[in-house]
Amino acid sequence: MEEEHMPRRELESIHGIPLYWCFVEKWGQVEAFQARPDDLLISTYPKSGTTWISEIVDMIYNDGDVEKCKRDAIFNRVPFMEMSAPNFINGTEQLDKMPSPRLVKTHVPVQLLPVSFWEKDCKMIYVARNAKDVAVSYYYFYQMAKLHPDPGPWNEFLEKFMAGNVAYGSWYDHVKGWWEKAKDYRILFLYYEDMKEDPKREVQKVIQFLGKDLKEEVVNKILHHTSFQEMKKNPSVNYETMPSWALDHSISPFMRKGISGDWKNHFTVAQNERFNRHYEEQMKGSALRFRMEI
Numbered sequence: 001m002e003e004e005h006m007p008r009r010e011l012e013s014i015h016g017i018p019l020y021w022c023f024v025e026k027w028g029q030v031e032a033f034q035a036r037p038d039d040l041l042i043s044t045y046p047k048s049g050t051t052w053i054s055e056i057v058d059m060i061y062n063d064g065d066v067e068k069c070k071r072d073a074i075f076n077r078v079p080f081m082e083m084s085a086p087n088f089i090n091g092t093e094q095l096d097k098m099p100s101p102r103l104v105k106t107h108v109p110v111q112l113l114p115v116s117f118w119e120k121d122c123k124m125i126y127v128a129r130n131a132k133d134v135a136v137s138y139y140y141f142y143q144m145a146k147l148h149p150d151p152g153p154w155n156e157f158l159e160k161f162m163a164g165n166v167a168y169g170s171w172y173d174h175v176k177g178w179w180e181k182a183k184d185y186r187i188l189f190l191y192y193e194d195m196k197e198d199p200k201r202e203v204q205k206v207i208q209f210l211g212k213d214l215k216e217e218v219v220n221k222i223l224h225h226t227s228f229q230e231m232k233k234n235p236s237v238n239y240e241t242m243p244s245w246a247l248d249h250s251i252s253p254f255m256r257k258g259i260s261g262d263w264k265n266h267f268t269v270a271q272n273e274r275f276n277r278h279y280e281e282q283m284k285g286s287a288l289r290f291r292m293e294i
């Protein structure tokens with residue numbers, strides 16, 4: 001049998017946001033998606049801790065039962081709403097068939113979220129990560145995930161990232177857009193850096209937001225199971241069950257470093273200065289504050 005493969009293709013655009021051609025092709029399904037009142041939406045800009053918070057939430061939903069959380073891969077337990085690609089299960093169709101309560105993953109900027117999520121007043125968790133670490137993580141992900149166009153050399157990719165010419169568009173607009181919405185809707189806004197600094201405190205916030213009450217020993221179990229070291233070796237979350245023609249872990253593992261501040265190993269002094277100037281302009285007037293390391 002001929003091996004499946006995924007030829008790299010340039011991004012297309014949906015409502016002005018650059019995105020994979022195969023997601024754009026089925027965008028009508030995303031717009032028409034019917035959220036349910038007890039859905040929990042997990043929203044992030046790519047590479048901001050989506051898989052981490054997804055596993056934490058599934059562990060909370062299952063009262064810290066590790067075996068239950070190993071029942072299936074993370075992308076089946078927390079389906080990726082806008083996912084649509086040849087030879088892959090379609091996100092909206094997968095969700096339509098799923099019993100409630102559902103956990104839903106998305107990376108859409110706030111203006112592209114299907115309206116039914118607002119109408120049903122669903123709870124949402126948004127995780128934000130500092131732009132420099134996201135850019136680095138995204139650069140490696142572009143290389144290993146064949147859905148992306150070729151990222152080119154780091155310097156060129158960084159320029160594209162700053163200009164918002166990457167999948168899901170501008171990081172700056174994404175975080176600012178969700179931050180503004182969090183003022184009016186049931187959105188728990190978390191930072192990756194806070195989760196790294198004090199995972200217990202942040203997991204407690206999630207438990208409270210979900211209206212759960214878990215014993216300390218269960219919380220400790222969740223913390224252990226969702227540590228980077230544990231998740232890296234857990235096939236139900238490390239994406240190694242995905243075919244290598246789609247995700248090539250030999251180029252870069254999905255669970256790559258899991259730290260804050262890795263950008264320092266990639267940005268030159270000149271790149272950092274240029275990035276900082278651009279960052280100030282983009283984030284001017286926003287109350288959002290990120291820590292670039294912890």
Ligand SMILES: Nc1ncnc2c1ncn2[C@@H]1O[C@H](COP(=O)(O)OS(=O)(=O)O)[C@@H](OP(=O)(O)O)[C@H]1O
Binds near residue numbers: 137
């Ligand atoms: N448990 C845990 N602790 C700390 N960090 C973690 C954890 N799990 C995943 N990661 C890191 O998150 C990065 C992947 O982000 P996402 O899961 O958002 O990726 S995706 O957008 O859904 O493809 C990617 O970051 P980098 O290592 O910087 O590339 C992962 O390593």
